[in-house]
Amino acid sequence: MRTAVIVFPGSNCDRDAAHALTMVTGKQPAMIWHRATEMSTVDLIVLPGGFAYGDYLRPGAMAARSPILRAVRDHADKGGLVAGICNGFQVLTESKMLPGVLMRNAGLKFICKSVELKVARADTPFSNKYDEAASIQIPVAHHDGNYFAQADELERLEGQGQVVFRYCDNPNGSLNDIAGILNEAGNVLGMMPHPERAMGQNGDQGDGQLFFKSLLDAVG
């Protein structure tokens, strides 16, 4: 599987993502700077966590308008896989590649802890190695993870089964406990929790490994 990680000024999980991808695929991802306008063909693009452009204006707002996003969008339009983690999820909603928006946490605090997630869909390229309805432990680290969408949008999202991960104990006020969603086509995923920080090397259970192994399995 060929992979790439997009690096924005202010990304801080790009190396963690690269480490996780290398661990699972055996190959290092291409690290693509945000000013690039084109990139070689890959199977998966990861938009990493962090604070791209210092979260100026709104989290993800500047990154969503950066030059590389056109290449990311082209990749997705052709059916290529895109995973936005934390700040990457915010970039995907800001670029309208995913519906809704990540608002300030309902409790207004930055939350950094391991949370329990329920796998709502185990038949996606991002989750096929998990058991349906499995409970997994993945850390969150965000200030703006409170998922919001207008009522009709939320209904469409639920009706089409686009919610992949839900919080078991909602930490941030997200509507319907949403932690991660797919686009309609099923090839673009955004999630606030960090699977790349749960690779079993930091005293954790390694529940993030199956996220990356799912992608490897989906691509072959």
Add this chain to the structure above:
Amino acid sequence: MKAIVHIALKPGVLDPQGQAITGALHSMGFDEVTDAQQGKVIELDLQGVDRVAAQERVEAMCSKLLANTVIEQFSVEIVD
């Protein structure tokens, strides 16, 4: 010429910062406050456009970047 852009959350969108401000004001004895909405103001200096064009173009800037219209509404004021 200057454009002043006001951005606020749409009615009905939960505003935890506004709620926190309301709560703080109440705790300070300002009981007449029933609600607070926190938004942002962006001032743009413009040149080479007339007022009509400025209004139109700044509204486009709001839709495309300055506001996230999923949750935010905006108003534009052009001043000399």
